[in-house]
Amino acid sequence: MRKSIGFCILLVSTVVLVSSCAQSIHQQNDLDMLTSIENAFVNVVTRSKPAIVSVRVGGMEESRGRVGSGFIFRKEGYILTNHHVVRDARTITVTLLDGNRFEAELVGTDLNTDVAVLKIERDEAFPVIPLADSSKVRVGQFAIAIGNPFELDYTVTTGVVSGKSRSILRGFSFVRYQDFIQTDAWINTGSSGGPLLNIRGEVIGINALIRRIDNNENTPAPAMAGAGFAIPINLVKSIGNQLIANGRVIRGYLGIEMRPARGGIRVRRIIRDAPAYIGGLRRNDIIFEYNGNAVKKVVELQMLVAESQVGERSVIKVLRQGHERILNVTIGEMPPEYSGQTVEIKSVAWEILGLSVRKLQAGDFERYTYLTDEDQGVIVEMVKVDAPGYKARIPNGALIVAINNQKITNVQAFEAFLQAKQDAEVLILDIKSSHGEERLTVKLTN
Numbered sequence: 441m442r443k444s445i446g447f448c449i450l451l452v453s454t455v456v457l458v459s460s461c462a463q464s465i466h467q468q469n470d471l472d473m474l475t476s477i478e479n480a481f482v483n484v485v486t487r488s489k490p491a492i493v494s495v496r497v498g499g500m501e502e503s504r505g506r507v508g509s510g511f512i513f514r515k516e517g518y519i520l521t522n523h524h525v526v527r528d529a530r531t532i533t534v535t536l537l538d539g540n541r542f543e544a545e546l547v548g549t550d551l552n553t554d555v556a557v558l559k560i561e562r563d564e565a566f567p568v569i570p571l572a573d574s575s576k577v578r579v580g581q582f583a584i585a586i587g588n589p590f591e592l593d594y595t596v597t598t599g600v601v602s603g604k605s606r607s608i609l610r611g612f613s614f615v616r617y618q619d620f621i622q623t624d625a626w627i628n629t630g631s632s633g634g635p636l637l638n639i640r641g642e643v644i645g646i647n648a649l650i651r652r653i654d655n656n657e658n659t660p661a662p663a664m665a666g667a668g669f670a671i672p673i674n675l676v677k678s679i680g681n682q683l684i685a686n687g688r689v690i691r692g693y694l695g696i697e698m699r700p701a702r703g704g705i706r707v708r709r710i711i712r713d714a715p716a717y718i719g720g721l722r723r724n725d726i727i728f729e730y731n732g733n734a735v736k737k738v739v740e741l742q743m744l745v746a747e748s749q750v751g752e753r754s755v756i757k758v759l760r761q762g763h764e765r766i767l768n769v770t771i772g773e774m775p776p777e778y779s780g781q782t783v784e785i786k787s788v789a790w791e792i793l794g795l796s797v798r799k800l801q802a803g804d805f806e807r808y809t810y811l812t813d814e815d816q817g818v819i820v821e822m823v824k825v826d827a828p829g830y831k832a833r834i835p836n837g838a839l840i841v842a843i844n845n846q847k848i849t850n851v852q853a854f855e856a857f858l859q860a861k862q863d864a865e866v867l868i869l870d871i872k873s874s875h876g877e878e879r880l881t882v883k884l885t886n
Contacts, residue, residue: 484584484641485596489537490567494588495521495544495558495633498531509587509634510534510558511643513680515565517542519558520680521633522648523549526556534560537594548683552691553671554648555679556633569635572642574672577601577621585625585647585668587634599625601644606669607739618739620669621645627668636670645670678747685803690837692748693774696721698738703759704728705741719769722760729757745771750837751809751874770874773808773837776822788858793867793882794827795820795834799851808837810872817841817848817872832882835873842870 491512508525512518519534526532532544542560549556560566578601585597603622623636627647636645649669682689695714698705704726710717721727727735731754735741748754750773758765776796789795797818804819805811817839823830834840840848844867848854861867867882 480639481582481584481598484637484639485586487641488569488586488635488637489594491569492537492586492594492634493519494535494593495519495525496533496535497526497529498533507588507591507630508632509630509647511633511635512566512568513571513643513677515568517560517562517566518547518680518684519544519560520646520676521556521558522646523551523554523556524648525633526558532558534558535593548687548689550679550683550689552689553675553679555646555671555676555683557680557683569637570642571673571677572638572640572644574621574644574674577604577638577644577672579604582639583623583625583644584637584639585623585627585631585634586637587627587631587647589626589628589630591630595631597626599623602667605737605739607737619672619675619743620649621672623668623670625668631668643673645672646676675743682803682807685806686801690750690804690807691746691774692750692752692771693778693836694721694745694769695772698727698741700736700738701726705735705738707758715769715772719756720765720767721756721758721769725758725760725765727756727758729755731755746774749807749809772835772874775836788855788862790824792858792862792884793829793834794824795829796822797840797851797854800839808839810874810876811839815839815841815872818851818854828882828884832869832880834869834871834880834882835875838871838873840869840871844868845870 493510493512495508495510497506497508506525508521510519510521510525513520526546526549529546532546534542534544542562544558544560547557547559581601583599583601587595589595600623601621602624606620606622607618621636621644625636628650631647634647635643636647638644647668647670650667679689693714694716695711696707696716697709699708707721707723707725707727710721710723727741729735730741730744733744735744748771750771752771754769754771756767756769758767787796789797798821800815800817800819805813820834820836820838820840823834823836840854842848843854843857844861846857865883865885867884869880869882871878871880
């Protein structure tokens with residue numbers, strides 16, 4: 441009997457010991473896993489911080505200026521941030537993690553996507569943060585935000601990607617093209633322009649907005665800061681590269697007003713003689729496919745058209761009175777007045793022809809399908825309604841290569857020729873556009 445009792449005590453002791461050991465092993469495994477995750481976050485922050493900057497803006501109406509964030513994405517000193525951080529800036533000061541300060545040049549800014557590019561200079565290369573492919577972002581994945589909320593430099597917050605393809609148009613006067621990544625990683629005033637990172641330390645987006653209880657940009661303080669929004673880095677990279685190449689963004693354009701509808705997007709209005717009208721689109725058509733991409737949201741179609749090359753022939757499928765139609769529409773260039781750009785119109789070309797022109801730049805060859813790197817001339821930015829250039833059907837984005845058989849190489853030469861010929865009755869312009877190469881007669885008198 442005593443042997444049995446002893447054996448039972450030994451067995452129980454052994455079970456308790458084994459159970460205790462197993463629990464210790466599990467606890468240790470849990471700690472190892474949590475430590476590994478913790479180290480991953482710490483490593484991301486350590487690697488990223490040197491390329492993240494504080495952006496301080498001095499403006500005419502703000503004595504203290506504005507403070508935001510940004511990050512270096514090219515070793516030459518190119519910095520990505522938000523348009524609303526640097527708008528109306530007279531001075532821009534960038535501060536690095538090591539305390540070094542630089543006066544930054546504004547390379548370009550884009551109101552419609554809230555993206556801006558700055559440039560700072562020094563002899564040695566700058567640290568950079570790698571960019572992710574934001575099309576592969578998954579809801580639920582880790583998200584790390586680093587920025588300067590309330591001037592608390594290099595604040596790090598973590599969370600997850602809460603949603604994708606978010607649009608919060610109502611109440612905001614900026615950011616026309618909205619396709620936000622939503623995150624619960626805490627961001628606030630001053631975080632704008634800073635990076636939203638994945639667990640690999642790659643930028644998936646630029647932190648841009650906080651969701652307020654009334655969703656209004658003029659609310660003095662956020663009533664609900666649990667939802668932040670970042671601009672996907674694929675879009676930011678595309679805009680940034682264009683701003684560096686041209687100082688501006690060249691967007692595709694259809695010339696329609698639209699709204700969501702069952703089965704696609706309904707065309708509410710078409711601007712006469714715009715690319716959509718010329719290509720056969722009509723009011724009340726329901727667009728359901730663009731170049732093989734199904735479209736159900738207005739923002740989806742806006743983004744696809746905006747990213748199309750000027751002169752590209754796009755295949756658009758519509759429903760018209762219940763019947764499917766396939767249209768081939770040649771994409772035009774978005775007029776400056778629709779893209780948040782200011783255009784210089786105090787010029788001889790504007791007074792005589794009703795044209796605003798600019799110099800041909802390297803990035804134009806990537807955005808206009810009809811141009812080659814051997815072309816010379818000036819690009820038409822705006823055409824005044826009912827002016828001689830308008831009546832001669834000179835389109836936005838056309839390249840003027842010659843006038844009265846004299847080759848045009850720059851804006852100054854074009855203006856000088858017009859000045860000398862302002863008493864002429866007609867001018868002959870050679871142009872290249874999405875319609876091909878044309879010789880147009882422009883009548884200067886009624």
